[in-house]
Amino acid sequence: MTTQSGAVGDKAAHSETLQFIGGLLLIMALGLNLRPLLASASPLMEDIRMATGLGYGVLAWLTTxxxxxxGAVALASGRLQRLLGESRGIMLSLAAIGAACALRQxxxxxxxxxxxxxxxxxxxxxxxxxxxxxxxxRFxxxxxxxxxxxxxxxxxxxxxxxxxxPRLAxxxxxxLGVGIWWVPAVITLVGWFLIFRRRAAPPASVAAIEGVRPWRLKRAWLLALYFGVINAGYSSVVTWLPVYYQELGWSAVAGGQLLAWMTIFQVLAALTMPALAQRQKNADRRWLLAASLTAQLVGYLGFIxxxxxxxxxxxxxxxFGLGASFSLGLILALDHLPDARAAGRLAAFMQGFGFMLxxxxxxISGTLREMTGSFISAWALLAVGIAAMLVVTxxxxxxxxxRVMQGQAGY
Known part of the structure; x- marks a missing residue:
């Protein structure tokens, strides 16, 4: 009997491990599909401009x-989730990403x-x-x-x-360069359908979801401002860093390689800083956030x-600072509430206004460049914002x- 019970336990543990690995791989696959629509066009902007006749101002909207x-969809995600369901919402989203890329091709x-x-x-x-x-x-x-x-x-x-x-182009x-990214979207969609199609999320209590109205809480607005400012540098750097270094005499290829170099450290930070957070015995992320923001600040001062x-x-x-700030900012929001659905709603609200910033x-960075003749003013503004968020941390x-999530302790 003991041997049989042990075998059953080992089988259950093995099954749980496989489910964890499968779920983790799908989460990572989702992440891989969320930036090619934006980033694939960046190195091909000149080719796109010549082929379509669009000006630089219009092309900027491909990112904006x-x-x-x-921002807008994140703010409406609560209603969309109730309408579509979690799993169906993700599958429809992958279909939308795949269709968008295929149409471009x-x-x-x-x-x-x-x-x-x-x-x-x-x-x-x-x-x-x-x-x-x-x-x-789930985790x-x-x-x-x-x-x-x-x-x-x-x-x-x-x-x-x-x-x-660019190599595919x-x-x-x-x-082909901007459109081929429908392939990983379809592969991920099939994987999600096969693994999660029958696993509906457990219903959350009405109190858990309806009782948390982020727009009524000062802390939710503070988190939205904080997330927006500490991640604002990402979109500016991706858009303007190669241009900045070209103005300093670097070639276009060298500027692109510099951006790729930066991406390596963003990924490294996204792996290491949350791993350190995982090892913490409490949910106090302040010293990790402070280290990440300090790294950003040093980077901007170096650019200047x-x-x-x-x-x-x-x-x-x-x-490194930019990569850490994104993941730690999401963790910070999720730490505020024990219920997963309510915490997800808070994180969605935070991302909504944060992504609009x-x-x-x-x-803003481009306008400052036109007004002053240099990107130094843009880096300076980002540095000031990060210094302010260090205090907010x-x-x-x-x-x-x-207390703050019950509206009893201000911000």
Whole structure:
């Protein structure tokens, strides 16, 4: 009897391990699909401009529209989740991303590019809004580690697509470079359908979901502002860093390689910092956040004062700070509430307004460049924002989370 019970226990443990690995791989696959729509077009902008006749101002919307979608859809994610369900919402989102990329491959008009930016952006946005709550519910105490792997895969997807797309364009034109990314979206969709189609999320209590109305809580607004500012540098750096170094005399290829170098350290940070958070005995993330923001600040100051002599160093440090800030910002929101659905709703609210700030960041940086004749003013503004958020970080004491989420302790 004991031997039989042990065998049953081993089988159950083995099954649980396989489910964990399968779920983790799917979460990482989701992350890999969330940036190619944006990043694949960046190194091919000149080819796209020549083929479509679109100006630089219009082409900027290929990045801005998805970020605006991320904000708007995240704010409506609660209703969308109730309407579609968690699993169905993710599958429809993957279908939207795949369709957007496929349309770009078969039709290279300016209208197609802009409309697919909206379609794919909506899919990206809904997945990003649903994943935090899904991870907290499915992975429990392993949440920080899994969120780190998800963030790393998200950034890796952007870096890989920016590196691969120009090479594919050399073989089959720019439409192949920006459109081929429907393939991983379809593969992930099939995997999600096969594994999760029968696993509906357990119903959350009405009190858990309806009792948390983020827009009524000062802390939720503070988290939204915090997330937006500490991640605003990502969209500006991706858009303008190669241009900045080209103005300093670097070639376009060298500027792109510098961005790829930065991506390596973003991924490294997204893996290591949440792993450190996983090892913490409490949910106090303040020293990890402070270290991440300090790294960003050092990077921006390096861009301002010594951009040429130690370019690799500043980009490595700044990239590490940017990569860590995204994953830790999501973990910070999820820490505030014990219920997975309610925490996911808070994270979606935070991302909603945060991504809208991110969408404005490249435009503000570009405007400052036109007004001052240099990107130094843009780096300075980002540095000031990070310095302010270092002070705000002190407010995130986990011992106060229960009170502030009940509206009893201000911010």
């Amino acid at each position: 529209l998805p970020f605006l979608c991320m 078969v039709s290279g008009t300016g209208m197609t590019l802009l409309s697919t930016a909206l379609l794919g952006g909506a899919g990206i946005a809904l997945i990003q809004a649903l994943v935090p709550g899904l991870v907290k519910r 429990g105490a392993r949440m920080p580690l899994v969120m780190g792997l998800y963030s790393a895969s998200l950034m890796s997807g952007g870096g890989l697509s920016a590196w691969i797309s 050399e073989l089959g034109g720019w439409q 004062f010594m951009p040429q002599s130690l370019a690799l160093l500043w980009n490595a440090i700044g990239g 991110n969408a404005m960041s490249p435009w 002190l407010r995130f004491n986990p011992k106060r989370y229960a």
